[in-house]
Amino acid sequence: MLLGYIFWRLVWSVPFFFAASLIAFALIQAPPGDFVTSFAATLAQSGDVVDEQRLEALRERYGLDRPFLTQYLLWISGVMRGDFGISFEWQQPVSQLIWERMGLSVALALGTLMFTWAVALPLGIYSAVRKYTVSDYVLTTVGFFGLAMPNFLLALVMMYVAVVFFGADVSGLFSEEYQRAPWSWAKFVDLLKHIWLPIAILGLSSTASLMRIMRANLLDELNKPYVTTARAKGVSEFRLLMKYPVRIALNPFVSTIGWAFPQLISGAVITAFVLSLPTAGPLLLQALLSQDMFLAGAFILLLCCLSIIGMLVSDILLAFVDPRIRYR
Amino acid sequence: MRTRYRVSATALAAALCWGGPALASGWAEAPSLAEQVEAGTLPPVAERLPAAPEVVGGPHGVGRYGGDLRFGLRGSSDHNHILRMVSPQGLVRWDPDYTTVIPNLAESFEANEDATVFTFTLREGMRWSDGEPFTADDILFNVNDLLLNEEFAPTPTRYQAEGEPMTVEKIDDLTVRFTFAAPYGDFLAELSSPLGQHPVLYAKHYCMQFHPDHNDDIDQLIAEFGAGDWRNLFQQQCGDIEIPSRWGNPDRPTLDPWVVTEPYTGGATRVVMERNPFFWQVDEEGNQLPYIDRLFAPIAQDVESLILQIIGGRIDYAQRHIDGPANRPVLAQNREEGDYDFFEARAVGGTNMVLNFNLTHKDPEMRALFSERDFRVALSIGMDREEIIETALLGQGEPWQGGPFRDHPNFHERRSTQYLEFDPNEANRLLDELGFERGAEGIRQMENGQPLRFTIDVIPTLYPEHVDILEMASQYWAELGVRADINPMERTFFYERTSNANDHDAAVWVGNAAWVPGEIPQQIVPVHHDSRWGIAWSRWYNTGGAQGEEPPEHVQERMRLYDLAKATVDADQRRAYMHQIADIAADQFEVLGIATAPPRFGIVQNDLRNVPDSKPSSWYYPTPGPTLPQVWWWDR
Numbered sequence: 001m002l003l004g005y006i007f008w009r010l011v012w013s014v015p016f017f018f019a020a021s022l023i024a025f026a027l028i029q030a031p032p033g034d035f036v037t038s039f040a041a042t043l044a045q046s047g048d049v050v051d052e053q054r055l056e057a058l059r060e061r062y063g064l065d066r067p068f069l070t071q072y073l074l075w076i077s078g079v080m081r082g083d084f085g086i087s088f089e090w091q092q093p094v095s096q097l098i099w100e101r102m103g104l105s106v107a108l109a110l111g112t113l114m115f116t117w118a119v120a121l122p123l124g125i126y127s128a129v130r131k132y133t134v135s136d137y138v139l140t141t142v143g144f145f146g147l148a149m150p151n152f153l154l155a156l157v158m159m160y161v162a163v164v165f166f167g168a169d170v171s172g173l174f175s176e177e178y179q180r181a182p183w184s185w186a187k188f189v190d191l192l193k194h195i196w197l198p199i200a201i202l203g204l205s206s207t208a209s210l211m212r213i214m215r216a217n218l219l220d221e222l223n224k225p226y227v228t229t230a231r232a233k234g235v236s237e238f239r240l241l242m243k244y245p246v247r248i249a250l251n252p253f254v255s256t257i258g259w260a261f262p263q264l265i266s267g268a269v270i271t272a273f274v275l276s277l278p279t280a281g282p283l284l285l286q287a288l289l290s291q292d293m294f295l296a297g298a299f300i301l302l303l304c305c306l307s308i309i310g311m312l313v314s315d316i317l318l319a320f321v322d323p324r325i326r327y328r
Numbered sequence: 329m330r331t332r333y334r335v336s337a338t339a340l341a342a343a344l345c346w347g348g349p350a351l352a353s354g355w356a357e358a359p360s361l362a363e364q365v366e367a368g369t370l371p372p373v374a375e376r377l378p379a380a381p382e383v384v385g386g387p388h389g390v391g392r393y394g395g396d397l398r399f400g401l402r403g404s405s406d407h408n409h410i411l412r413m414v415s416p417q418g419l420v421r422w423d424p425d426y427t428t429v430i431p432n433l434a435e436s437f438e439a440n441e442d443a444t445v446f447t448f449t450l451r452e453g454m455r456w457s458d459g460e461p462f463t464a465d466d467i468l469f470n471v472n473d474l475l476l477n478e479e480f481a482p483t484p485t486r487y488q489a490e491g492e493p494m495t496v497e498k499i500d501d502l503t504v505r506f507t508f509a510a511p512y513g514d515f516l517a518e519l520s521s522p523l524g525q526h527p528v529l530y531a532k533h534y535c536m537q538f539h540p541d542h543n544d545d546i547d548q549l550i551a552e553f554g555a556g557d558w559r560n561l562f563q564q565q566c567g568d569i570e571i572p573s574r575w576g577n578p579d580r581p582t583l584d585p586w587v588v589t590e591p592y593t594g595g596a597t598r599v600v601m602e603r604n605p606f607f608w609q610v611d612e613e614g615n616q617l618p619y620i621d622r623l624f625a626p627i628a629q630d631v632e633s634l635i636l637q638i639i640g641g642r643i644d645y646a647q648r649h650i651d652g653p654a655n656r657p658v659l660a661q662n663r664e665e666g667d668y669d670f671f672e673a674r675a676v677g678g679t680n681m682v683l684n685f686n687l688t689h690k691d692p693e694m695r696a697l698f699s700e701r702d703f704r705v706a707l708s709i710g711m712d713r714e715e716i717i718e719t720a721l722l723g724q725g726e727p728w729q730g731g732p733f734r735d736h737p738n739f740h741e742r743r744s745t746q747y748l749e750f751d752p753n754e755a756n757r758l759l760d761e762l763g764f765e766r767g768a769e770g771i772r773q774m775e776n777g778q779p780l781r782f783t784i785d786v787i788p789t790l791y792p793e794h795v796d797i798l799e800m801a802s803q804y805w806a807e808l809g810v811r812a813d814i815n816p817m818e819r820t821f822f823y824e825r826t827s828n829a830n831d832h833d834a835a836v837w838v839g840n841a842a843w844v845p846g847e848i849p850q851q852i853v854p855v856h857h858d859s860r861w862g863i864a865w866s867r868w869y870n871t872g873g874a875q876g877e878e879p880p881e882h883v884q885e886r887m888r889l890y891d892l893a894k895a896t897v898d899a900d901q902r903r904a905y906m907h908q909i910a911d912i913a914a915d916q917f918e919v920l921g922i923a924t925a926p927p928r929f930g931i932v933q934n935d936l937r938n939v940p941d942s943k944p945s946s947w948y949y950p951t952p953g954p955t956l957p958q959v960w961w962w963d964r
Contacts, residue, residue: 033824041819042405043570044858045790048947049848050570051523052857052870057481061559086556089404090594091564091573093554100595159633163640164665171633172597172626179597180590273629276403278597282629286404291820295594 002319006312013308017301021079024300025072028293034064035088035291042290062088062293075297085294087287094298097283102264104173105279108202108272109264111195115203116210117253124214125246131219139211146208152270155201159275170197171276198275202268213252221245247321254317261310262303355381356615358393361605370605371459373616378451380435381610384956386938390611391619391961397936398644400637401599403629407572407592408522408950409648410599413623414584415953416522416569419448424940424956426676426844426949429516433462433528433583433608443513443897444489450502455606456531456581464498469532471496473539480559486518487526489895491872496527513897517845522950524846525569531581535566575599583608585618585958599625609958618958635659638931641666645939647673647930647951653722654792659931666931673928673945675840677732679921680725681794682839682851683784683801686832687918688864688877693776694833701917702758708747708920710755711804717923720796725923730839730851731910733924738843738903740910743852747917755808764809772809781811782833785826788816794836797922827857835860840925843906845894846948852913853886854879861918886912935963 033041036059040050059065063074078085084094127136162170172179173194178187221227222245230240269281276282280299287296357365357373364370401409415421421432431437434448454462474480476493483493492509499505506527508515518524536542538549540558555561567574575592586601601623609617626642628634631649638646639662650659651673663669685698697703713727727748732738764772764780772780784802788795795816802812812834817825826832837858843849854862855869862883867876869887879887886909893905932939938960945951 031818031820033820033828037823037828038820039405041787041823043408044823045787045819048408048570049523051484051486053482053484054570083554086554086560086564087594089572091555091560091571091576092594096554097594156632159636163636164662167640169637169640169642171628171636174597176598273403274633276597276627276629276633278595282403283594290404 020304038290084298087295101280111199112202120207120210124211128215128218143208146204155274217249258310258314261306378454386959388937395962396622396624398624400634401625401627412950416525417583418525422954426944443511446506457587457604458581464504466532511895514845514894538562619961644933651928668931672942675925676842678841679730679839680925683920684861706755706758709751710808712750724926728924730921732842743910743914783813783815785835787819830863
């Protein structure tokens, strides 16, 4: 039953994948101008001047003067062969550029997810059980603050405070001496010393919202008759809480795990930009801004694949957590 | 008239006279290189330097070796920042004052009387950064196999005269001769621009492996590097002018003071360059340059974090990206903590903002409106520039229509200072005379009964003060009964809409200009895509009449004069041509300026020596390159 379901989901994702790639390619091209115009404009902003003939030559070289469908077909047929093309801006193969940054992106996204859950779930449960007490109010206030504060602003403020009051640089993920060093225990420790701040900044708003969701879900469950029944039968309060209401309240969390997958790339782009993190987000943003077609296109395809996989994983996990859900 | 330069040889002779002990024992080198020589991994300094290295210096004299120079790169398309720091090492360069072209890689150069033949003599014993000799063969490879090779890229007009590409011959290993079909006096200035480095950009012995004429197995390399074709492969591995991959390959030999060790690639978080052990300049005591060991450039994704780094004292030198007036207060406030101070980056001339009405507008009625000279005059005298300068420019500058400053030899009084006086009565009279009657809400009407209204395109992120100036100007014009809508837009869209599509009514741009050789005088003659007052004419000029629109006689006359100015080798004659162009431009009064371009600024750490307190700021004089960062040193 389950295997069949997974099989059909995978089959359906193939046409979806192509449709998404076409739309992605069209959307990247939608803004006026092309990579060459954007290249000239960027240089002009810094006071540099480009030769006009040179721009025309670039346009011809990159095939930007060809019709849209021709460009798309050339690109997607390359992708089918595993060739994602080269980045116009960097002259480097796109796959190399993307994989270079994926490792740290995954580390950051997983770290943020774990941080969020580790903080949000216990606090959410606590504030539901201790509803309308002083501690609930405090947590609620902190939660709303976290929700209201944009991540990138918090990042800027933290950087300013760190520089002006502590003389410390909190941008990036490594100290200077470890940036290009091969992986070692010392480099890992150095990473841990830096990564906590972006994790805390990125995690704050999602922690706040998860906490509120957990509290609300649990409050719905706590007054249900089965809780009263269990309590009447003498189940200990902690075991009762964990075994039944919390398990049901977790449902929305599990169904949103799928959303976390594309976050590996596109999560908190602006914050990563501000903090100069060597993750995939800023590279994606730059590629979109400069209309670096193949690089941006490859990113969007990857996002699309991760979404498909993520939703599938979510659905399967949901079946395990909530026995009421069955596949038909 | 023959021009001849033997700068380095005479300077060296002078150095020999004063030098004494340092030179008597030969050349000196950085301690780190001396260690390598000791260990036998590097030849001695005398073998690494040319027989007669160029002798250079700075305002604070002979320095000491050592230290890093930290400057901040932005995340993408900031390759020219690196270029400005190492300076485009071409055959010739601008002197520090931006007035004369002097020899650089070439030991000397010579032009014939009618500027058709240019002969360059190279330095004997000069070497690429990997120790291979730099000879005339490198120049032939660059010119014949790449520059004139249409399969690689179209030949830039810089290397053509009257549509004919130049030819290059090797006289001997150290002498090359460039020949043009027609006189080309601006050639040396063009070679001094950052865009003129092509004849010496690539080391033949290394880059020939990426060229199909020199490597039969090129397909294997193309596949290995995932490049698609040989042109991409070549540019990926050996770079090109104005693309990031120029700084992406640590193996590529150069003639720069520092060479890349940690490249500028898509995934990079910093760029590091280390001293070139074969660099070909020395100070007056015979110490091989550069003084500073490493250039160290952390990559910040946005400008705000760059400014934070400066405040935190983590940047030693900065001008690019941070030189806007808005950043000045916060940088000034933190001078003490950051241990830095300001230097002046003075404008070479011109105006901070120039307003271009679209004289080749696609809509005939709008075109007719903008083509009325009196309409443009009315708008010019209809705004109070003194007031705009006080309010939007914090009092910096004097009213100015554009063109070189008063103290510049190219200064042209009428072009720069006509119609600056605020005179709303006269402006109203002119508009009345043109027959634009006032209609509803006091807005004047065009002949077809439509309100007199147009939009001005502007990039707010380029120079934020442009929007402030336009806000004020449009208020003055509203009182004249003319409605101007300010249309801020994203920079790519701006380029697409104005320079490519010619869809704009009017647009603003920076109007820095000194009308010197090598610079494009785009506000007095429409020959560039930044000439937004005559895009169709500029296209006609640049395509040899194939596209665009044939310009009226007074524009064609200026185009002819511009070609003559580029051809002449005589500086006075060239100025006379530029002034004839300026005469016509003043008669026509096509573009409006506001105020003299204010000096920008940069910051430099307090104990960094030999950095001039004031220097020209321009792309054609790629600041700070011609001030020679290789002579900067740390007084610590």
